[in-house]
Amino acid sequence: MFLVHGEEIAADAPVLRTGGVPLVPAGFTWPLCRECGEAMQFLAHLPLDFGTVAVFMCQDDPGMCDCWDAVSGANRACLFTGPLSAAVVPAEGETLLGAVTALRPHSDDEPAEESVLGKLGGEPEWWQNDETPVCPSCTTPMTFTAQLEEGHDHTTAINFGGGGRGYVFHCQACEEAAFVWQR
Template identity: 80%
Template sequence: MQFLAHLPLDIGTVAVFMCDNDPGMCDGWDAASGANRALLFTGPLSVAVVPARGVTLLGAVTALRPHSAEELEEELVLGRLGGEPDWLQDDETPTCPSCATRMTFTVQLEEGYDHSTAANFGGGGRGYVFHCQPCGHAAFLWQR
């Protein structure tokens, strides 16, 4: 799996991963297929130690942060934090695997404009992260 995002939020920290196999070989657009994973951490986290040997595949890093209204006019914003998802197709809000209720929208991620750092959501797609705070679950899917 490819690490996509580490999102420190009021509810905890969400880590988002997606299948990194040949494009189209995983059902990455389906939150329940096993090709995606979003984890909600509610306790304290510590920084991981970078391995001394081997390839980490982390060639570029970007920072995700909320933007003020003034900044939105000056920068390209690649996503949405909270509110409602801007679906490219039909509403695919997942249900919590524990309590079966509709999960809460957390964040929307855009692919990005630089091919070397952009996530692959099928070419012009968007990623969607959801959570169920009472159960401690998170989910991720994408559409194009």
């Protein structure tokens, strides 16, 4: 199912969106980049039928950390279940996108290309080789969850290297998620 550009919404809206603040369980700690140690940027809130996936990636010094890599520790995807509430955003760092954008499901015909911000389920459309990650807990290949485009407004877009694409995966049994991007 395609996800198309929706309206600008509240930062803590409990809907499919890029930007805004993550909704997290009690005791959540904002992820820090394993390579540079700085707070990551929150990219996407994806409430789905098996749980909620939150995607983060290091943007402290774009291009310096391996933020495209599923195992570098320079990005983080979390799968949450149970009650969630808005996270406390760290006071410093590149932590938030420039806009909060609803990702509106579009199931019928093929939407106009410029409106597409991603898709849910189906098969990943890789730019490069298949980089399906294995679950860090059970080591089986993870299930493809969603694909994210950068967005067309450069002042608010996600940075996937300029025209890249993000891929979200999960393992429901282990409550794990992973993220990789390519261009």
